[in-house]
Amino acid sequence: MKAGGVEAGEVAKASAARYGINKGVAVLDFILRILAFVCTLGSAIAMGTTNETLPFFTQFIRFRARYDDLPTFTFFVVANSVVSAYLVLSLPLSVFHIMRSAAQNSRIVLVIFDTAMLALLTAGASASAAIVYLAHKGNTKANWFSICQQFNSFCERISGSLIGSFGGVVLFVVLILLSAIALSRR
Amino acid sequence: MKAGGVEAGEVAKASAARYGINKGVAVLDFILRILAFVCTLGSAIAMGTTNETLPFFTQFIRFRARYDDLPTFTFFVVANSVVSAYLVLSLPLSVFHIMRSAAQNSRIVLVIFDTAMLALLTAGASASAAIVYLAHKGNTKANWFSICQQFNSFCERISGSLIGSFGGVVLFVVLILLSAIALSRR
Numbered sequence: 286m287k288a289g290g291v292e293a294g295e296v297a298k299a300s301a302a303r304y305g306i307n308k309g310v311a312v313l314d315f316i317l318r319i320l321a322f323v324c325t326l327g328s329a330i331a332m333g334t335t336n337e338t339l340p341f342f343t344q345f346i347r348f349r350a351r352y353d354d355l356p357t358f359t360f361f362v363v364a365n366s367v368v369s370a371y372l373v374l375s376l377p378l379s380v381f382h383i384m385r386s387a388a389q390n391s392r393i394v395l396v397i398f399d400t401a402m403l404a405l406l407t408a409g410a411s412a413s414a415a416i417v418y419l420a421h422k423g424n425t426k427a428n429w430f431s432i433c434q435q436f437n438s439f440c441e442r443i444s445g446s447l448i449g450s451f452g453g454v455v456l457f458v459v460l461i462l463l464s465a466i467a468l469s470r471r
Numbered sequence: 472m473k474a475g476g477v478e479a480g481e482v483a484k485a486s487a488a489r490y491g492i493n494k495g496v497a498v499l500d501f502i503l504r505i506l507a508f509v510c511t512l513g514s515a516i517a518m519g520t521t522n523e524t525l526p527f528f529t530q531f532i533r534f535r536a537r538y539d540d541l542p543t544f545t546f547f548v549v550a551n552s553v554v555s556a557y558l559v560l561s562l563p564l565s566v567f568h569i570m571r572s573a574a575q576n577s578r579i580v581l582v583i584f585d586t587a588m589l590a591l592l593t594a595g596a597s598a599s600a601a602i603v604y605l606a607h608k609g610n611t612k613a614n615w616f617s618i619c620q621q622f623n624s625f626c627e628r629i630s631g632s633l634i635g636s637f638g639g640v641v642l643f644v645v646l647i648l649l650s651a652i653a654l655s656r657r
Contacts, residue, residue, distance in 0.1 A: 354612035392655070393655055416605070429605075465578075
């Protein structure tokens with residue numbers, strides 16, 4: 286960055302083009318972060334408000350399904366909430382990158398956290414997907430029966446809430462890729 | 472990189488130091504890849520060879536547990552095999568980075584694939600972890616009973632095979648971080 290004082294006109298032009306690309310990457314980064322935030326927050330809310338009570342009950346038991354009956358879904362809600370909170374907190378840094386396209390160290394910090402959040406989000410989404418699959422299909426070998434015949438709307442809801450989370454995973458992969466490109470074009 | 476012809480002695484020295492760091496990063500990258508390969512391959516083999524037959528049986532049924540009774544474990548084996556194959560294939564590129572510390576584009580390619588593989592490995596590991604948890608604890612709300620009381624050694628084996636996979640996840644996070652650092656220090 287200190288080379289700016291001694292460089293010739295052509296180098297300056299090439300460098301300006303590079304900064305232009307980096308600015309575009311930073312704007313795209315900002316938009317993708319907002320998108321990913323909407324996805325993960327939507328998933329967390331959709332899963333967190335899932336609650337179905339069956340219309341029939343015995344003297345002692347009311348048949349009721351909530352997301353926190355299964356610990357994996359609790360983890361799903363926590364993971365999605367944490368990631369969406371992180372995305373909001375990372376927005377100022379993203380704005381900083383739009384203004385200062387040459388920033389390097391802050392980008393590396395962002396890559397580290399993005400990677401960790403990608404791992405967390407993927408873990409929550411795929412663990413829940415495994416349980417949702419089990420809820421739909423059951424497993425005869427382990428004597429685990431499908432619960433989706435009784436809790437129909439519960440199952441639809443938990444299946445739907447996975448979509449936002451997996452969308453978030455894809456967006457994070459793109460975000461890390463964009464950061465790598467921006468880091469290489471200094 | 473073309474600036475090499477016009478730069479002063481000090482710049483050359485600083486640049487040499489940067490290349491030195493990049494070389495160290497590349498060597499570390501190579502070692503971590505081999506480690507991650509051992510982890511994921513070990514996980515795939517440990518899970519893939521899991522097979523327990525109980526000593527008692529009825530006239531019609533032999534009680535038997537194999538990893539492919541549960542589709543999630545099949546996915547686990549596939550994901551770990553794919554990732555370990557990728558790690559072997561990425562070793563030549565890693566060696567190339569040791570020799571040519573200034574390479575940029577090949578590092579970006581590696582970051583893209585590393586991120587995708589991180590997502591795949593995390594998905595397999597955490598989905599299996601969710602099922603392993605269910606096998607150990609069961610879930611009374613969903614009427615899914617623990618199968619670990621019957622299939623004891625099966626459960627120990629599947630729990631153990633998760634370790635290598637999660638170790639691989641951590642190594643991948645470090646690998647992506649190293650690539651980001653190498654990309655920024657051109």
